[in-house]
Amino acid sequence: MLKFGLRQAGIFALGLLGALLLAAAISALPAGRAAYPGAFLQHLLHVAQFDFGASVLTGNPAVAEFSARMAATLELVGSGALMALLIGIPLGIAFGLRRSLRAAAPLIQIVAAAPVFCASLALIFVAVNVLHWHDLHYDGTDLFQVLAARDQSQLVHAFHIFSLPAVTVGAVGVAAVQLVLRGAISDAADEPYRRNLKLMGLSAFEIERIYVAPQVVAHLFAHLGDIVLALFSAAAVAEWMFGWPGAAYLFVKSVALHDWNVVALILLAFTAIKLFADFIGALSAHALAHPESAR
Numbered sequence: 001m002l003k004f005g006l007r008q009a010g011i012f013a014l015g016l017l018g019a020l021l022l023a024a025a026i027s028a029l030p031a032g033r034a035a036y037p038g039a040f041l042q043h044l045l046h047v048a049q050f051d052f053g054a055s056v057l058t059g060n061p062a063v064a065e066f067s068a069r070m071a072a073t074l075e076l077v078g079s080g081a082l083m084a085l086l087i088g089i090p091l092g093i094a095f096g097l098r099r100s101l102r103a104a105a106p107l108i109q110i111v112a113a114a115p116v117f118c119a120s121l122a123l124i125f126v127a128v129n130v131l132h133w134h135d136l137h138y139d140g141t142d143l144f145q146v147l148a149a150r151d152q153s154q155l156v157h158a159f160h161i162f163s164l165p166a167v168t169v170g171a172v173g174v175a176a177v178q179l180v181l182r183g184a185i186s187d188a189a190d191e192p193y194r195r196n197l198k199l200m201g202l203s204a205f206e207i208e209r210i211y212v213a214p215q216v217v218a219h220l221f222a223h224l225g226d227i228v229l230a231l232f233s234a235a236a237v238a239e240w241m242f243g244w245p246g247a248a249y250l251f252v253k254s255v256a257l258h259d260w261n262v263v264a265l266i267l268l269a270f271t272a273i274k275l276f277a278d279f280i281g282a283l284s285a286h287a288l289a290h291p292e293s294a295r
Contacts, residue, residue, distance in 0.1 A: 092181025
């Protein structure tokens with residue numbers, strides 16, 4: 001386990017190094033072709049010290065701009081992750097175990113393959129024309145203050161604002177989780193050890209609990225980075241569509257307006273989160289798949 005952990009730590013460190021180089025390369029874009037090599041080295045030194053300069057749009061430090069927005073993105077990603085766990089896991093298990101439901105799995109994948117932008121438009125259409133919600137765009141409402149105040153009208157207003165972007169991100173998370181679980185359970189169903197274990201006297205429940213469940217959970221952890229990436233990618237689209245004041249919205253806006261210091265910082269932060277999820281997922285998957293090495 002130690003050797004595997006050190007190898008994964010090295011992969012994580014190399015990934016962070018590559019992200020730092022990319023961030024420096026992006027920050028140096030305004031320098032132009034002739035001055036770019038020198039600007040790249042200068043920005044690399046600054047990025048290594050976590051100094052990203054100022055936003056060209058506001059004049060504020062890029063770190064301050066990012067810090068003010070990141071909490072809102074984590075709200076969406078966190079709600080999406082919760083939805084993915086509560087719905088995606090049962091859905092993936094159902095599709096994997098029940099042969100009668102496997103025929104419906106391709107339909108789920110067709111829906112999941114639809115662009116997040118189109119899904120957001122569909123949700124907006126339903127909310128406005130069916131549910132008659134007209135206050136969908138974020139207007140500065142603080143969700144935590146509303147929850148503390150317990151005012152019913154404000155709670156309904158906050159629900160309208162928050163629910164659609166949260167459902168958009170959550171739906172992507174559900175699709176990602178169920179796809180991973182369905183594949184893991186389908187693979188486990190074809191394992192040759194099942195027949196041998198039955199001949200040894202183990203019941204189907206004991207086989208599922210002792211051998212299959214750890215294998216499936218390990219497979220889910222092994223794809224943790226991909227699931228996190230799907231959630232953040234969906235958050236970028238959802239925040240832009242619904243005006244949610246998060247870091248992902250700031251990233252899209254900064255790319256459009258060439259605020260490269262902010263772009264570099266947000267890209268570095270999101271990449272670091274994805275790499276960390278890969279690292280934790282790999283360690284957890286290895287511990288579950290090889291419990292003897294964790295002792």
